[in-house]
Amino acid sequence: MIDSAFSMTGGRVSLDRRDILRGIDLTVCPGEVVAVMGANGSGKSTLVRTLLGLTPLSGGQTLVYGSPPAKFREWWRIGYVPQRLAVGGGVPATVREVVTSGRIARQSRLRRTSPEDKAAAASALEAVGLSDRAGDPVQSLSGGQQQRVLIARALAGEPDTYVMDEPTAGVDADTQQLLADTLATLVLNGKTIVLVAHELGPLEPLITRGVVVHEGRIAHDGRPPRPEGDCARPGHEHVHPHAAEAAAGPLSGWQGES
């Protein structure tokens, strides 16, 4: 039997007495490319953070490769791409230093950084097209470039499963395309990907499964949503003045299908 990468049953999360997730059942199998979608505040980010154990559950349980996050030991199998680069309190760090730190789960405490570590970091930098900036401080990079550094950091760890929190948010079209190309290679190599996205853009053809979160529950789980009608026009900009409408809109189209 193949272990699932992630498996959450009855997952509940409350933060500051507010229910963010209200009973989530979600199993992600190896090789799946899952897009977790939903309006702002729907709980989609919390969901992936909870899968990793970054946000504690207040009910239910979640497993990472068969173990609860607190007991999970094979963290090298997971590559996490947070929403934004957390720039420390002003001490500079070079792009190479940050990307190499993605190897941490594969390194042992007393051993020095090995040639394999350096090679993995170098090829990760090449994959995101930042080899020429390796020696520059990450703080000096633009937002899109920093996003690429974060992706390279996850790539450097050579994990089985990638968890990406809004990798396309606030990133220019070129970077989105570069991300899609990078992900395509990962998909070809059979990697598992769970990504949070507001809009899929160029990632759309890669997605094998769409999970729509609405008010802390899974409202749709199955074929990835395809933009329809007005939304499918090239250059269309999504404007979602009300979260509820945004979630209800695409949903109505799917209920018949599944």
Next chain:
Amino acid sequence: MIELLDKQFFQLALIAALLVGLCAPAVGTFIVQRKLALLGDGIGHVALTGVALGFLTGTAPVLTAVAVSVIGAVAIELVRARGRTSGDVALALLFYGGIAGGVMLMGIAPGGSNAKLNSYLFGAIASVTTEDIWIIGALAVAVIAVVVIFGRELFVLCQDEEMARASGLPVRFLSLLIAVTAALTVVIAMRVVGLLLVSALMVIPVATSQQLTRGFRSTMGLAMLFGVIAAVGGLLSSTLSARVPPGAAIVLLALCGFVLALGVGKFVRRGRPRESTVSERSSMRVEEVTR
């Protein structure tokens, strides 16, 4: 100055200055990166109670300072990890308690006096004893060992705590480790620059170094070099006149270095491809906050 080198008290002072110059910026780099630049000050306040406790009980003040400041550092870390707004006030209360407790206990202690209190508050490097040097040396070895063995993990922790968690690092242990290491550094530096200026040697060399460097490792290395130059230079300058207090001389020298690096750094940066300006960086922070 040559004849001074033969005198034992000066040799001891020189060793102490060297060790402080090396250790304080090494730990300081992690602390500054973690936005805890004032952690050293906090621990310094608490350590004063430890010193007074030593006088009161007749044990070596350095040892009691180690014990109390480690307890204080752990308490500060636990409050910080809870991450609530009340933590800010809780920390302040701890600092005031540390200073007030220290002054009170020192007053009660049989051998306590204002002069002794001052020597710990502002440093008295010339009065460092051989016993002090052994303790300071052992602490310095411990601090450097932590940086060497755990440096890579501490870098990830201080850079991005979530990433550390998602990489399976022992985040709680590492957070306590960095706090305890800071506490040990405070005690090392206490005799040299004094508890009120301890943090200066953890922060100023790092701030100086980052004007000139691009990477984390190079920032730490250069900060340690600046730390040693400031500590030894300050000590030497205090030998020119008996009226120059070494602790203050060390810190002022470090500050001069910072101002110098600020100018040189601007010149160095001009050659770089693209550097985000401070306003860009702060607008990014605003975005983070409003998210």
